[in-house]
Amino acid sequence: MTVETQFAGFDSLALDCGETLAPVRVAYETYGTLNSRRNNAILVLHAFSGDAHAAGISAETGKPGWWDNMIGPHKAFDTSSYFVICSNILGGCRGTTGPGSVHPAAGRPWGAGFPVITVPDMVRLQKKLIDSLEIERLLSVAGGSMGGMLALQWAVEYPEAVASAIPIASAYRHSPQQIAFNEVGRMAILSDPDWKGGDYYGGPPPAGGLSVARMIGHITYMSDESMREKFGRRQKAKSDGFARSFEDEFEVEKYLRYRGGEFVNRFDANSYLYITKAMDNFDLSASYGSLAAALARTKGRFLVISFTSDWLYPSYQSQEIVRALRGHNLDVAYCELPSNYGHDAFLIEVGEQTELVRHFLANTFKKAA
């Protein structure tokens, strides 16, 4: 299935910080067909570094989408039954307006002059997209990691428009540990001389800083078990352990350097800064007084999933969400799936996740219809 990224334009978007972005563009993809009652639409929400290309083969790059194992005919998000939408988030660098976009008045990229954005801002822009597609109520909003945060924000901010939410390996706010990892990533970028106060477009990007930030990210996405399994202590054959140069001797080093370098080619350092800040500042309990009060607004069903080896978004964070929902006796199912893959499990370990999501969606569709 070849897919093309589409674009939608909007006149303006009012931001939480008080500023207004005008105009705004959203990159999105769709899979499957919207039915005549327009009640089979699912918004899939990507994680921090994801994009609109969630499934199928990109006409542009020839690559499969980031959740291609979950979205498609007879997969978890069954595109023979549902109409699946995925859009690049506000502040991103994959087609949606972000700090790398051209400032309309200045005629050059925003850079660090881009207004501060929030998770609610991102959701507000997505709502504009869903409205423009003339979808009144989404069958589900679903995503892992930051995508789960957006799913929660959707369910709380637009209760009438959300029949169900599936936050996976997520949290209603970041822990100090999560903020700390993001801060190290940001500092790696900020301390790269090529960052130049965010005004590096047209010249070399802060590749060193961005790739180190990504290396740290990858460590947090894996687990001790998955790293032992994937790399062990395997080394290049010639290494005697006395190498004077600090080359990548171990396979894990080689892997991290490769992933860091690859990331520079597809991601903008300023987007990294803006989006991680938005994640760190997100706190669903803050806007409504408490998490319980926020979730009391919701009117849909919930399926919450976490993974045993995920230490970046540990199960207790998912359980906090579930417990607040139960405090109002709202409709929530929760499962902690066994996996060795760490935080990455929601992208990799999709067997049991598929069963949960598929049946949950089918039952939600039946109840909503």
Next chain:
Amino acid sequence: MSPKTAEQQPQRAFVQQVLGRRDYAIISELVEPGSKVLDLGCGDGELLAWLAENKRVIARGVEISPACVQRCVAQGLSVYQGDIDAGLADYPDHCFDFVILSQTLQQAHRPLGVLREMLRVGRRGIVAFPNFGHWTVRLSLLWSGRAPRTELFPYDWYDSPNIHFLTVEDFEALAAGEGYLIERRIFLSGNRGIRYRPNLRAQVAVYLVCHPGQS
């Protein structure tokens, strides 16, 4: 009887395991249509799904096994993966009409705590348990001198999910001590109802309990 282990005989809604369809009829008789029901230790959701389908109840469950939770979700049930000893604190008072403890009480670490929580979050509780006072259990211990293994308690002592054994008399005494009002008591041997000497003759006891004034 061949020895059975917990692995060989997965915990299922006790209904099928012990009584066949008979227990559906009993619990169905106790649970009012359209009510809010919480099943503690709901297994693969067989009973809850049946109640949701046939009694149109709003069904919730708590179950510790991820595999069972997945089967519950597959049936459209909203089940929380967690431990019933710890997991009810979040629910507000009396948010359920019925809380079901079906073949679960004897497996809880703190059965009294579970019972108290049950009647805090629920207006009524339905407690069903295998009777350790049944004459076969007594004879098994008396004759063999070993931990009883019977049709009702088929596990080796080291392999049993049952950690707190209780009899009909034990439950009656506890209910009296806690001041529970026993609205119904149903005793079963196989598929037959029993009235006379239940502590000796009942294989399974089913109680409908509440706090006085709650019913």
